[in-house]
Amino acid sequence: MSGTVLIVDDERTLARAVKAFLLESGYEAEVASDGEQAIGLLETLRPDVVFSDVRLPGMTGIELLRRIRDFDPSIPVIIMTAYGTIEGAVEAVKLGAFDYLKKPVDLEELKLLADRAHEHSQLRQELSYYRRQAARDVPFAGVVGESAAMRAVLDQARQIAALDETPPVLITGETGTGKGLVARTIHASSQRASKAFIEINCTALPATLMEAELFGHERGAFTDAKESRMGLFEAAEGGFLFLDEVGDIELALQGKLLKAVEDRTIRRVGGTRDRKVDVRILAATNRDLERESQRERFRRDLYFRLAVILLRLPPLRERGNDVLALADHFLQQFRIKYGKPVERIDPRATDLLLAYPWPGNVRELSHVIERAVLWSRGPTLEIEHLGLEVPSDQPNGTDDPPALPAPRPAGMDLEQWERSLIEQALREAEGNQTRAAHRLGISRDTLRYRLKKYGLQS
Secondary structure: OOOEEEEEOOOHHHHHHHHHHHHHOOOEEEEEOOHHHHHHHHHHHOOOEEEEEOOOOOOOHHHHHHHHHHHOOOOOEEEEEOHHHHHHHHHHHHOOOOEEEEOOOOHHHHHHHHHHHHHHHHHHHHHHHHHHHHHHHOOHHHOOOOOHHHHHHHHHHHHHHHOOOOOOEEEEOOOOOOHHHHHHHHHHOOOOOOOOEEEEEOOOOOHHHHHHHHHOEOOOOOOOOOOOEOOHHHHOOOOEEEEEOHHHOOHHHHHHHHHHHHHOEEOOEOOOOOEEOOOEEEEEEOOOHHHHHHOOOOOHHHHHHHOOEEEEOOOHHHOOOHHHHHHHHHHHHHHHHHOOOOOEEOHHHHHHHHHOOOOOHHHHHHHHHHHHHHHOOOOEEOHHHHOOOOOOOOOOOOOOOOOOOOOOOOOOOHHHHHHHHHHHHHHHOOOOHHHHHHHHOOOHHHHHHHHHHHOOOO
16 A cells, blocks of 8 residues: 545545545545544544645635644645635645645646655654654763863864754764764754754765665656655755765766755756755765875865865774773673673773774774673673783794884875885785784784775785
8 A cells, every 4th residue: 555645625526536546546545525524534544645625614725734734744735726726725835735736636646746745754754763763862972982082073063063054064084983973963962953864875875876865866767767756865854964985976976966065956866957955964984085086086176065174083092091981881781782790891801902903993892892791601791702812012933123114205195104114014024914013013903904904915
């Protein structure tokens, strides 16, 4: 079934014809001959869409619209009107009607409106659920961190959340630092917390689907476009759109994204008119988009438009004792989830947590503590439960002194310099990762992370 429709009209022949047509189209449908009967059916029928004549005996269609909105403002109401009462229909739209339909009724047009209204109703219900979840789950108090670096980030985030009108915000940081959490927290703490928060992972969708997801499409725009559909910009109306890993959007689509961000207008795929949108933009990336733009891998104008406000999240290794605060936070969370008796972390385990470089940042710490809680048996989480290798200042079997990093050559960026040092250390250590890490003055896990980051093989 496509949903339930309530038809309110005292022209019984028309009402029966509309009901029969909608039943054939897969809808459930019911008829009311006046406003009072319609109000009586709202509780039992719970319609997804209401079609109402603007002129009804007794209660008018406008008054019925107000009563329905008082009952449930998420129910779309479509006003049916004859030529001479168009002004009444326009007034109804201003008062919150979804749309209006002129008489004599074109049944195909009526079904198209029913489809659009039902889709809109479902989307609003989904968005309402996710907004409630976001508002409940991610207040600022839920962001764990007392280090100076994290306090500075949270102070900036609070200032951003306090503004209703602000330019786009670009959140940068390594993978696993909590960029998505900070974005959701800004939304939940803002004046738009009751509005939508729509998140899209720009890595997950190919460009061919990304455009339709962001901007929507019109019926017949491509082979599978059997109905018109709004995009995520429209779905986020009045709220936030979060573009996670925005650096992965293909160049061909970046120009259209720039127009949407700059002009606050979008055009659906296959459409011919621009649509205004009121959306705040949050974007996140673990890439250096400024350098990417210099190398023409990311549009420079789009980078500067997104980075009007730049929020950098520090990696976990720069957050000091936040590691222990987060570890305890995750310990309490997972002990409840799995019903385990563990209540504290052994001092030797806390020393290891502080010494470990956390290449996967907060996400890795969460996974390590979750696994440790599962392996634990008593009230104390022991060092062996962590499954982490203790960083060693003196690797076994070697007396090689640590290599002192040479000054960075002029014209070489930081990543090129770091890569060259790693390659040199591996050559001098004859491919032995433990010895190479020792020469660089870092742990072997950190070296492994860097090898993966730069695509190096030892």
